[in-house]
Amino acid sequence: MPNPSPPPHPCGNCSFYTDSIWQPVSSGAMSTLSRGFTRQDLSAGQPLYHQDDDNRGVYCVSKGLIALRTHHMDGSSTLLRLAYPGEIIGFRSFLEFRPHRTEARALLTSRVCTVAQRDAQQVVQTNPSVLTRLASRCITEIDRNHDRIIAAAKTPNKLRLVGILQRLMTAHGTQIDNHLRMHLPLSRTDLADLLGVQTETVSRLLKRIQQDGTFQVSGREFQMPLPPPTRPAATG
Amino acid sequence: MPNPSPPPHPCGNCSFYTDSIWQPVSSGAMSTLSRGFTRQDLSAGQPLYHQDDDNRGVYCVSKGLIALRTHHMDGSSTLLRLAYPGEIIGFRSFLEFRPHRTEARALLTSRVCTVAQRDAQQVVQTNPSVLTRLASRCITEIDRNHDRIIAAAKTPNKLRLVGILQRLMTAHGTQIDNHLRMHLPLSRTDLADLLGVQTETVSRLLKRIQQDGTFQVSGREFQMPLPPPTRPAATG
DNA sequence: TTTTGTAATTGACCGGCGTCAATTTTTCCG
DNA sequence: CGGAAAAATTGACGCCGGTCAATTACAAAA
Numbered sequence: 001m002p003n004p005s006p007p008p009h010p011c012g013n014c015s016f017y018t019d020s021i022w023q024p025v026s027s028g029a030m031s032t033l034s035r036g037f038t039r040q041d042l043s044a045g046q047p048l049y050h051q052d053d054d055n056r057g058v059y060c061v062s063k064g065l066i067a068l069r070t071h072h073m074d075g076s077s078t079l080l081r082l083a084y085p086g087e088i089i090g091f092r093s094f095l096e097f098r099p100h101r102t103e104a105r106a107l108l109t110s111r112v113c114t115v116a117q118r119d120a121q122q123v124v125q126t127n128p129s130v131l132t133r134l135a136s137r138c139i140t141e142i143d144r145n146h147d148r149i150i151a152a153a154k155t156p157n158k159l160r161l162v163g164i165l166q167r168l169m170t171a172h173g174t175q176i177d178n179h180l181r182m183h184l185p186l187s188r189t190d191l192a193d194l195l196g197v198q199t200e201t202v203s204r205l206l207k208r209i210q211q212d213g214t215f216q217v218s219g220r221e222f223q224m225p226l227p228p229p230t231r232p233a234a235t236g
Numbered sequence: 237m238p239n240p241s242p243p244p245h246p247c248g249n250c251s252f253y254t255d256s257i258w259q260p261v262s263s264g265a266m267s268t269l270s271r272g273f274t275r276q277d278l279s280a281g282q283p284l285y286h287q288d289d290d291n292r293g294v295y296c297v298s299k300g301l302i303a304l305r306t307h308h309m310d311g312s313s314t315l316l317r318l319a320y321p322g323e324i325i326g327f328r329s330f331l332e333f334r335p336h337r338t339e340a341r342a343l344l345t346s347r348v349c350t351v352a353q354r355d356a357q358q359v360v361q362t363n364p365s366v367l368t369r370l371a372s373r374c375i376t377e378i379d380r381n382h383d384r385i386i387a388a389a390k391t392p393n394k395l396r397l398v399g400i401l402q403r404l405m406t407a408h409g410t411q412i413d414n415h416l417r418m419h420l421p422l423s424r425t426d427l428a429d430l431l432g433v434q435t436e437t438v439s440r441l442l443k444r445i446q447q448d449g450t451f452q453v454s455g456r457e458f459q460m461p462l463p464p465p466t467r468p469a470a471t472g
Numbered sequence: 473t474t475t476t477g478t479a480a481t482t483g484a485c486c487g488g489c490g491t492c493a494a495t496t497t498t499t500c501c502g
Numbered sequence: 503c504g505g506a507a508a509a510a511t512t513g514a515c516g517c518c519g520g521t522c523a524a525t526t527a528c529a530a531a532a
Contacts, residue, residue, distance in 0.1 A: 070386065078386050092375050095368075101379070128364040132331075135367065138374035139328050143337070145381035150306065150314050152388050153432025157488085188510060196389025201489055203511050219498070219510085393519085424480060437519055439481055455480085455528075 020060070021088060021133040022115070022123065029123045029130075036119025042106035044185065048089075051103045055093035057116045058134075061085050064110025065172065065185055068102040069193065079193040081141075082107075084171055088137050094120065095134065107185035108172065157195055161205050162214055164194060169224055176223075184220040256296070257324060257369040258351070258359065265359045265366075272355025278342035280421065284325075287339045291329035293352045294370075297321050300346025301408065301421055304338040305429065315429040317377075318343075320407055324373050330356065331370065343421040344408065393431055397441050398450055400430060405460055414464075420456040 022033055039062065042048060048059065051071055061083045068081040068089065080102055083089045093100045094117065106112075115123070124130050151160055165184075173180035188199045195202070206217050216223040258269055275298065278284060284295065287307055297319045304317040304325065316338055319325045329336045330353065342348075351359070360366050387396055401420075409416035424435045431438070442453050452459040 070382070072386070072390065076390070078389055080382055080385065092378060095371055096375055101382070125364075128361075128367060131364060131367050131371065135331055135371045135374060138371060138378060139332055142328060142374060142377050142381065145378065145385065146306070146316055146337070149316065149381065149384055149388070149432075150308070152385070153314055154308065154312065196385075198490060199510075200491085200512085204489085207511085434520060435480075436482085436521085440519085443481085 021058075021130055021137065025123065025127050025130060029127050032119050032123055033115060036116040037113065038116070039111060039113045042110045042112060044106055044108050044110075046106050048104040048106065048112055049100055051101065052099045054099055055090060055097070055117055057090065057114045058088060058094050058120045059090045059104070060113045061087050061089065062111040062113050064106055064108040065168075066110060066112070067105050067107050067186075067190070069105065070102045077193055078196070079190060081144075082168075082194075088134070091134055091137060095138075107190075152196065157197060157201070158205050158208060160195055161191065161202070162209060164191070165209075165215065165222060166224070169222065173222075173224075175226065178226045179223050180226050182222045184222050187220075257294075257366055257373065261359065261363050261366060265363050268355050268359055269351060272352035273349065274352070275347060275349045278346045278348060280342055280344050280346075282342050284340040284342065284348055285336055287337065288335045290335055291326060291333070291353055293326065293350045294324060294330050294356045295326045295340070296349045297323050297325065298347040298349050300342055300344040301404075302346060302348070303341050303343050303422075303426070305341065306338045313429055314432070315426060317380075318404075318430075324370075327370055327373060331374075343426075388432065393433060393437070394441050394444060396431055397427065397438070398445060400427070401445075401451065401458060402460070405458065409458075409460075411462065412459075414462045416460050416462050418458045420458050423456075 022029075025033065036057070042064070048066060049056070063085055066083040066089060067079055068083060069077050069079050071077045081089075083104075089104055090100070092098075124134070151163075155163075168184065168186075169180045169182050172185070173182035175181075186194070188202045191202045192199045197205075206215075209215050210217045214224065258265075261269065272293070278300070284302060285292070299321055302319040302325060303315055304319060305313050305315050307313045317325075319340075325340055326336070328334075360370070387399075391399075404420065404422075405416045405418050408421070409418035411417075422430070424438045427438045428435045433441075442451075445451050446453045450460065
C-alpha cells in the first residue's frame with residue numbers, strides 16, 4: 001500500500017528521508033535507525049573526525065560544507081573532497097572496517113547526521129538495498145575522482161579554479177541583483193591543496209581571473225555575474 | 237560442513253576461486269555462475285569493450301594487462317587504469333546499469349573471465365556478500381584514485397613514471413641474472429596519457445631516468461637492476 | 473632488400489609554476 | 503583602538519613541461 005507522509009525526524013531538512021541511502025527500509029530497520037541516529041552542528045573549522053580515527057558510523061551532510069583532507073608525512077596536505085549537503089561521508093572506513101584515511105572538517109557552519117556504526121552495520125546486513133545505494137555512492141565518488149584526474153591532466157589551472165569557485169557560489173552564494181556573492185569558506189592554502197599548486201599560484205590565478213572579468217575578488221569576498229536562470233539538472 | 241576442494245572451472249588460473257568476489261556463494265548461485273560464465277583470450281591491442289557500450293557483465297582479468305581509457309571530445313584520451321590479473325573491471329557500469337565510461341583494451345596477450353550481466357545480477361541480488369565484495373573493490377578503486385590525485389599534486393613526473401614502470405616490471409618482467417627485463421606494452425603516448433603529459437616529455441623523462449641509472453631503455457625494451465632480496469648485511 | 477608510414481627522439485623557444493624573499497593586508501587579541 | 507601573528511600578495515629568478523619543427527628509428531608492406 002502507498003506510504004503516507006514520513007514521520008518527523010531529528011535530522012531536520014537533511015536528505016535522510018528524501019534522497020537517503022537508508023530509505024526505503026524495513027520497519028524493523030527503521031527503528032534501529034531511529035535509535036542509532038544523531039545529529040550535530042559544527043561551527044566553521046571544527047573537525048568531525050580525524051585522520052586514522054576509527055570509524056564511528058555513516059555521516060550525511062545536512063547543511064554547510066565539509067572538507068575531507070589527507071595529511072602527508074612532509075606536513076603538507078591534499079584536499080580530496082568537498083562534501084556538499086546531501087552527500088554521504090565516512091562510508092569508506094565504514095564499509096571496510098578501517099580507520100579514516102582523511103580528516104573531515106567543517107568549512108562553514110554545518111549540520112551532520114550520523115547513524116552509529118553498530119546500528120548502521122545491522123541495517124546494512126539485513127537490508128541489501130541499503131548496500132546497493134552505498135555502492136552507488138562509491139561509484140559516484142569514483143566518477144568524480146576520474147573527472148578530477150582528467151581535469152588535472154587536461155584543464156588549465158585557471159579554468160579548474162573557476163569551476164571550483166562556481167560550484168561554491170552556486171551552493172552557498174547569496175543572490176544580489178543579478179550577481180552571486182559569497183564569503184569564500186576556503187583559504188588560499190585550501191584552494192592550493194585542492195588544485196595541487198602553491199598558494200602564490202592561487203593568488204596569481206585569482207588575479208588573472210579577476211582581470212578577465214569572470215569574478216570580482218576582494219580578500220575572501222567573491223562576486224560573479226549570474227548566468228541567465230539555468231535549471232539545475234538532477235544528474236551531476 | 238567443510239568445503240572439499242572446489243571443482244575444476246573454465247577460468248583456469250584466474251582468481252575466480254581464490255580471491256574472487258563470487259566466492260563463497262550459495263550452491264544455487266554457483267550453478268547460475270557456471271552457466272553464465274565465459275572466458276576469452278585477447279591479443280595485444282584487442283578491445284574488450286568500447287566507451288559508451290552497454291554493460292554485458294562483470295569481468296575479471298585472469299592473465300595479461302588491460303587498459304581502461306576514456307576518449308575526450310578533442311580527440312585526446314586519458315588512461316584511467318591499468319588492470320592487472322586478479323582485478324575486476326566493468327563493475328561500475330554493471331552496478332549502475334549504465335554504459336561504460338571507458339574503453340577496455342588488452343595491452344598484452346590477455347585472458348578475461350566474464351559473468352554475463354543477467355546471471356551476475358541474479359547472483360548479486362540473492363547473495364549480499366557478493367555485493368559487499370564488489371563494494372570493497374569500488375573502495376580499492378577510490379583509494380587508488382586518491383593516491384593518483386595526491387601523486388599528481390605532490391610527486392615529480394619523473395618519480396611517477398618510475399613507479400609505473402616498476403610496477404609493470406614486477407608484474408610482467410622476466411628475470412635475467414640479477415636484472416628484470418621487459419618489453420613495455422605501453423607506447424610513449426600511453427605513458428603520456430597515464431601521466432597527463434606530452435609524449436615529448438615522456439621521452440625526456442625516460443632519458444633522464446636512464447642517465448640516473450635507474451633503468452636501461454632501448455625503444456620499448458626495459459631493464460632494471462633487481463633489488464637485492466632483503467638481507468640484513470648490506471654494505472661490504 | 474626498398475619503400476613508406478608511424479613512432480620516437482631531439483632541439484629551440486617560451487609560458488607557467490615552484491621557490492625564495494619582501495611587503496602588504498587581514499585577523500585576532502589585548 | 504593598537505600591536506602581534508597569520509594570511510595574502512607581489513616580485514625575481516630558474517626549471518619543467520608544452521608547443522612547433524625537424525630528424526631519426528622502427529615496423530609493416532611491396
